[in-house]
Amino acid sequence: MARHLASHLAQLVATLLVATAAIFVLLRVLPGDPAVVALGIEASPEALAAWRAEHGTDGPLVAQYLEWVGGLLTGDLGTSYVTSQDLTPLIADRVQVTGILVLLGMLVALVVAIPVGTLAAVWHRNAGGVTLSAVSQVGVAVPNFLVGVLLVAVFAVRLGWLPSGGWTAPAEGLGEFWRHVLLPAVALGSVQAAIITRYVRSAVLEIMREDFLRTARAKGLTFTGALVRHGLRNAGVPIVTVVGVQIASMLIGAVVIERVFAVPGLGSLLLDSVGNRDLLAVQSIVAVLVVLVVLLNFLVDLAYTLLDPRLRRAS
């Protein structure tokens, strides 16, 4: 177990190092001198040198990379080239918003997907199961921003029950927070629900064919009893992977929903920074996103080990 954990941790660190290096090359090295990007090609050499000295881009690239990664480790994400804002509190704030949105979206998705997917599997031979399966198939094909747009059209514009966009942090009033978060979370979660339903269905179908389920019935459990007591936890192993991967993808996919509902999340900040050509901000935001995605994958691996004793064996 300890060995397993250690090898995974080593992999995690290696992945993060390579990934941050890739980001650095892509956003800091390839675009050229950030001073020229910021001040334009007609700026005087003195102005450029002054800018470089101020933003610390005058040293060797390797030193700059190490300084940046060191900053990431200590929670210093740098200062925006464009707005001169300290990026750390800004990004931290935005991560919170996107995090809340994604977790609530996933909650919506799981609450729908686990029962519906299970039923679709159990009823796979009759009309009910086929219908559920078809609905989920269509659901997967609908872009989540379309769902968002339609939700706004109905609940904000037509009915006027909920605001069409904006954000209130939970600390500033729970009631307003829920009014603002409901539609984006449902929009984000609904398509995920369809995707995860399909995975749950196939995982449960797979389990239903397992010998040990028949053994459980042979000792006196009903079909449903066997499925609940022996099947679902086994089906849980592949489902955990999917949930992990989907959360990772939602972190980035949420950017579209944030646009629809004017939610000030990490994705919106990323798009704004791209629009402003604020490359250091883009670099740090992307790094934060990648770290989150890699950490999630790591957690999924750990969850595996906890769920499945076969992987726990210390070699």
Added chain:
Amino acid sequence: MSDPTTAAVGPPPPDLGPATEPRRSGRHPQLVIGATLVGLVVVTALVSLVWTPYDPEHAGAERLLPPGAEHWFGTDRFGRDLFSQVMAGAQITLLVGVVAVGIAAVVGVPLGVLAGMRGGRLGALLMRGSDLLLAFPGLLLAIVLGAVYGAGTVTAMVALGIGSIPAFARVARSGTLQVMRSDYVLAARAANRGEAAIALRHVLPNIAGTVLVQCSVNFAIAVLAEAGLSFLGLGTPPPTPSWGRMLQESQQFLGVSDHLAIVPGVAIAVAVLGFNLLGDGLRDVLDPRLSAVSPTERDPLAEPVDTPSAGPGTSAGPAETSALDLRDLTVRTDGGRTLLSGVSLRVAPGERVGLIGESGSGKTMTALAALGLLPDGVAATGHVALHQVPGNLLDRGERALARLRGEAISMVFQEPMTALNPLMRVGRQVAEAMTVHGAAHAAAAARTAELLAEVGLPDGAARRYPHELSGGQRQRVVLAMALANDPAVLVADEPTTALDVTVQRQVLDLMVRLVEDRGAGLLFITHDLAVVSQVCERVVVLLDGVVVEEGPVAQVFAQPRHEYTRRLLAASTLRPRAGTGPAAVVPGPALIRVEDVTRTYPGGGRPVHALRGVSLEVREGQRLGIVGESGSGKSTLLRIVAGLDRATSGRVTSAGVDLPAAPHELGDLRAALQLVFQDPYGSLDPRMTVGAIVAEPLLNPANVREGGPRTASARRDAVREMLDAVGLPLDATERYPHQFSGGQRQRIAIARALVCRPRILVADEPVSALDVSVRRQVLDLLGRLADEHALTLLLVSHDLGVVRHVCDHVAVMRDGRIVEQGPVGQVYDDPQHEYTRSLREATPVLRR
């Protein structure tokens, strides 16, 4: 944008359902609907290149018109025709999809194939690199590349393509690994085919299907992602029409002109749905698990047996009370196929009844019907009665049946490795058999400890997970579970078929003792007549779902009345080969010489010693059998001799070639030595015709002897001659392996092995996957061909009887060592080593 990384986990596996028969081909609604929708999008895009009702970029009409006769889908805020825009938008959608999927497939597939074929460090490194991309989903990549190089169609396509590389690499790698593990690749290696030939002829054709499915699924992902990027303003720039941007522009008119959002939204959904359904449909069509319709289970070459009419079935045993009473049991599938027809059988209290028959005869269905565990899509009629249980079990609902299962009647299954829940400690699984019938937890836990001790498991076994126990131990756990509530009847379905001989003996003895102690009836299902003769008192013979004969074991086996029983008995009796007395000395020179060979596999921290110093000599014309149980190292030895694996230390000379051989010498070895593998279902490439399979060893000129077939027509003749020699019809050359039964496939494998006219034939458990009646035929064929072609034979088997039937010499292996060798008669009749004795003791003998 649902998400561009779904690809990372891959699409959900196909819906197989617990079906019992393959879905009928030709009915794939998903494929039809998917292809239709995709076709619609493609045609729309093509037509829009030459014609649209209006110029999609020209603002010529009134603004924000609702859908109507003039403008079918209405107009947008500039007065542009929406229908024309949707048509033209299909172009960008398809372009992005094709380029993105193209990039991902062209980079990802070779990467995956290479990683799968090479394995080791390089493979791991390649996959790590591709996995790193998982941290950069396509959408993020598109935004980042957009920031550096400017957003646009090209950036979007490239970013989405790069983002999908890991999905393709993974699919290609896992497909490749599966193909590389197959015996047909081993056979190609044995035929001295190079890596490139294996990649092109075996790997690519066999993974093409899954790659195609991945293409379709990733196309859907690319369509969604492109729409999302355009929605964010990072996709195709205006004025080129794009569905995603149309949606984005619709936002400000929500509540006024909802059709502005709905029209492009539906277009996106139709395209995505189409590609997803196409992918699912393709998977259904291509999945061999679904499409491989097995031929008639029995070997068509076997002499035909009159399908019995009613049979003597109803003359059941003792007339008094019965523990289990099946009367006129008929089982049919929903499709109308009859699996069992009118089966009647009885098990008296304390009686042990054997139910025998070959694969497909309906043995397992009988057991499952008795317990109400028939799979979906299969239904039983007739009468099933249990001792002291009123009424017909078939009339009971699931809940009422569940109360009887494990309490009044219980079952032990064939495959101990999968019969237990892998996530639950075995003690809890045994205890559950009692608590589910109302026992208190503490009492159940105490009784579990007793039961586990009774089946001979060590202390502490209750705290183990199934994977921590051996196959025999797991079967003991299942037995403890089945007998926990002292049922009146135990049904055991091939309970020891998956176990080694010595373990089989122990488990059988234990089972008989436990059943006797409890006075329970036993219905024992097996294909092995020898086991029945040792375990059971009465026997019932099943053929094609009908009982053809039954009676006391001694009587039926001594004087079988039905022709099928007679044939089964004859096939089960493997007699020693003539002239294998101790005097049989083989004079020829040594063709294979193995000196003090070891083979150690580096395991994770704990190396596995497969061979620990083996010496062996096979002389020309000799027929040497190697006998041993699983893990004894017999297959490793065989692969080293065949040049498919290399020894860690020691000397090996095979057919005059010192191993490991230099590449130019390998041809000499291949021409002289060929192989037949265990599983006839895995050793033939499913995508090659039988003619191509048999001809493959001839394709490497190094394998062909002087004067051998070197032209295409000569090869064809050689293949025909060989197929004729193994007793297959000549039209077999144009057919595919799945159209043949197990026995026929093994004949094909033998033809492939002999087509180069080798001097040595090496066979690894060539009949252990075959039914009894076919086994005898294949063994006799091997013997006859060995005579005709003057072959030296090296045969590996777990079955002493098989070796004795074919070979003149035998070597007994255990734990990587040869413990005894000599002429078969001598070793068999007068074993010197203790292990050989216990092996012989444990081997069930057909008593007649």
